[in-house]
Amino acid sequence: MSQHARFNRHATPEASQPSAPQEPAGARQQAQPSPSDVKRWRQYLADERAEAAVYRDLAQNRQGEERDILLALAEAEGRHEAHWLGLLGERAGKPRRASLRSRMLGFLARHFGSVFVLALAQRAEGRSPYAKDPNATEAMAADEQIHEEVVRGLATRGRNRLAGTFRAAVFGANDGLVSNLSLVMGMAASGVASSVVLLSGIAGLLAGAMSMGAGEFISVRSQRELLAATRPTQVTLLAAPKLDLEHNELLLVYLARGMTQEAAQHRVAERMGLLPCDCDPSLSLQPELPDVEDQHEAVGTAWGAALSSFCFFASGAIVPILPFLFGLTGVAALVAAGILVGLALLVTGATVGLLSGTSPLTRGLRQLAIGLGAAAITYLLGLAFGTVVG
Numbered sequence: 467m468s469q470h471a472r473f474n475r476h477a478t479p480e481a482s483q484p485s486a487p488q489e490p491a492g493a494r495q496q497a498q499p500s501p502s503d504v505k506r507w508r509q510y511l512a513d514e515r516a517e518a519a520v521y522r523d524l525a526q527n528r529q530g531e532e533r534d535i536l537l538a539l540a541e542a543e544g545r546h547e548a549h550w551l552g553l554l555g556e557r558a559g560k561p562r563r564a565s566l567r568s569r570m571l572g573f574l575a576r577h578f579g580s581v582f583v584l585a586l587a588q589r590a591e592g593r594s595p596y597a598k599d600p601n602a603t604e605a606m607a608a609d610e611q612i613h614e615e616v617v618r619g620l621a622t623r624g625r626n627r628l629a630g631t632f633r634a635a636v637f638g639a640n641d642g643l644v645s646n647l648s649l650v651m652g653m654a655a656s657g658v659a660s661s662v663v664l665l666s667g668i669a670g671l672l673a674g675a676m677s678m679g680a681g682e683f684i685s686v687r688s689q690r691e692l693l694a695a696t697r698p699t700q701v702t703l704l705a706a707p708k709l710d711l712e713h714n715e716l717l718l719v720y721l722a723r724g725m726t727q728e729a730a731q732h733r734v735a736e737r738m739g740l741l742p743c744d745c746d747p748s749l750s751l752q753p754e755l756p757d758v759e760d761q762h763e764a765v766g767t768a769w770g771a772a773l774s775s776f777c778f779f780a781s782g783a784i785v786p787i788l789p790f791l792f793g794l795t796g797v798a799a800l801v802a803a804g805i806l807v808g809l810a811l812l813v814t815g816a817t818v819g820l821l822s823g824t825s826p827l828t829r830g831l832r833q834l835a836i837g838l839g840a841a842a843i844t845y846l847l848g849l850a851f852g853t854v855v856g
Contacts, residue, residue: 675776807841812830
């Protein structure tokens, strides 16, 4: 039996073909649906078809278990499609266009297939209207809730792979945007010439990028070294055969690692050769074998974090000085810098929102408020400083 078959033992060979329409148990149907009902059902039908296509497109870029999971999700969407076909009957008409959100997901899945698509799909599943729709079955509403968790699990794998470097990139970009905009605003408010403001912005870009890169390198390298220091070594495999059977501290090793007394005694017996095999696996942890995979993948590499932080800080810090580089001066340059930085903050905030499965708009507005708020405070301080010095 294939892996895909294990996910759904009653699945048809072709996930893209929904099963024959059946009378849905528990659905509260009207004798004669209203035009608004028909319109809503047709939209549901179009969206289910589009979502199934998204999962199939994502499956083309995956292998093994992830591919089977995505195909199983597509098959489930096919069952939902059959439900709406059964309600519509001859009223199904020509295929309706899916919602803009579903079409965008399909485009991204076909051309990118990244963790961003899974994050968007997770959010889409979480906003399913079936729980409040009287014509959807309780099973369908429950399916959508389960689908959200399944997609969350798949998206988490991708998030873990880029968590460390992505954190450094987002932090670097936002720090560059906010710190250099604040620097430019503060300098301009103090009354210095535009050329001085530009030079200050360039100096802030270079100094900040170098500082961020060096800081991230030290931070991630230190964190990885700390995590590596906490991992158990394989010394018990080497030392156990030479230990005194009557007096040794091997039991303390396993107790210190958090094992229960019973489990620790069982592991000691194995290591001392008193048990010829793992007689009770329930009392044992995984064999103490060297790991072949990076156990600190979510932390990221020191060089990757440093390079990302340097580049993204520089890319963020250059935005506030672009108007000055193109010849603008005075208030016009400051307004242009504020607008450009505001747009960039919205984009970075929305990106974080997408990856975290939360509202992109809320995260974008939060970034915007924090960034422009810091710049406004610095501008007021620059005004005060310029007045005092002047």
